[in-house]
Amino acid sequence: MNENRIAFFIIVGVLAFVGILWYAFENPALNPRLEEETYTIVRKWDVPTDLNEISGIRWISEDKIACVQDEDGIIFIYNLSTNLIEKKVNFAKSGDYEALTTADSSAFVMASSGRLFEIENYLSANFQTKNYQIPFSGKENIESLTADTLKNRLLFTVKNKDPNSDEYKGIYAFNLATKETNSLPVLKIPLNDPIFKPKDIDDDVEASSSFYPSDIALHPLNGNFYILEGKNPQLLILDSLGKPIKLHKLLKESFPQPEGITFAPDGTLYISNEGRYGTATILEVEFDE
Known part of the structure; x- marks a missing residue:
């Protein structure tokens, strides 16, 4: 040949x-x-090493996202256009900070213990910090927080066992006027809902879940709740009344440890990943309906 x-x-x-x-x-x-894959990753940002353990994010203005990371009592203002941290707000000593949101000129940061920090005028050099304790046992491990500005409240859910039931994880409200937390949930994530049942399980088998919320966000256009889980990467969507709509499984290649979620006012969705196996990221994501 x-x-x-x-x-x-x-x-x-x-x-x-x-x-x-x-x-x-x-x-x-x-x-x-x-x-x-029931989603499309539109854009990806590899964030600076200061944010390697990024745990909470909040869209605050065009191309700017406020961030916290697990260990530092610092709010980082990150610019999506320049890929730079523009500002640092040192609001507290080191701790375990898991979630971040804003309402008017105040930022709110949730520690896993249920300690809620309010940073008034957080973008000003003369900011003031207050803190409140969520009236739970401290074993619930709270990693979520979002602002419901229409009802003048903050919303969060627990990661571990709910203090009121084994059958649901409650979404609880912190009243911004009274600075108090309702002891009963305003909505419930029903852990026995069929949406949590694996596809290969018979219909007559009751669903059960070990859903561990890592953050929560409200869709600005339709009022749906978007609840993120980092332990077993997935995203649960509830309607405004708390009815489960869809459960999106997230591939670990792109979502190694999703810990933060936020919306821009036009509905653009961002999810942050801790740098568990490499560089931490922020992703712009579009989900299938």
């Missing part, structure tokens, strides 16, 4: 191998990953 024929067969073999790989990747029947 001459060299030209050998080269021809080598080229044909390589092209055939590439074609098989392409078919396997693009065919949902052979590549279940394609069926699992």
Whole structure:
């Protein structure tokens, strides 16, 4: 066999191998990953190392997101356009800070213990810090926080066992006028809802869940609740009355540890990932309805 024929067969073999790989990747029947993805990652930012343990985010203005990370009592103002931290607000000593939101000129940061920090005029050099204790036992591990400005309250849910029940995780309200927390939830995440049942489980088997919320956000246009889980990466959507709509599974390749979620006023959604296996990220994500 001459060299030209050998080269021809080598080229044909390589092209055939590439074609098989392409078919396997693009065919949902052979590549279940394609069926699992119910979202599109529009943009990705690798954030500076100061935010490697980013745990909470809040959209505050065009191209700017306020962030906290687990260990430092600092609010970082991160610019999406320049990929730089523009400002640091040192509001407290080191701790375990898990969530962040804003209402008017105040920022609010939630520690896992249930200690809620209010930083008045947080963008000013003359900011003032107050703190309140959520009246739970402290074992619930709170990692979520969002502002419901229409009702003048903050909302959060517990990561571990709910103080009132094993059958749900409650969404609780902190009243911004009275600075008090309702002891009963305003809404419930029903852990026995069929939405939590794996697809390969028989219909007559009751659903159960070990859903561990890592953050919560309110959709600014339709009022739906978006509840993120970082332990087993997924996103639960509830309607404004608390009825489960959809549970999106998140692939760990893109969402190694999703800990923060926020919306821009136009509905653009951002999710942050701690740098568990590398660089921490912020992702702009569009989810299928």
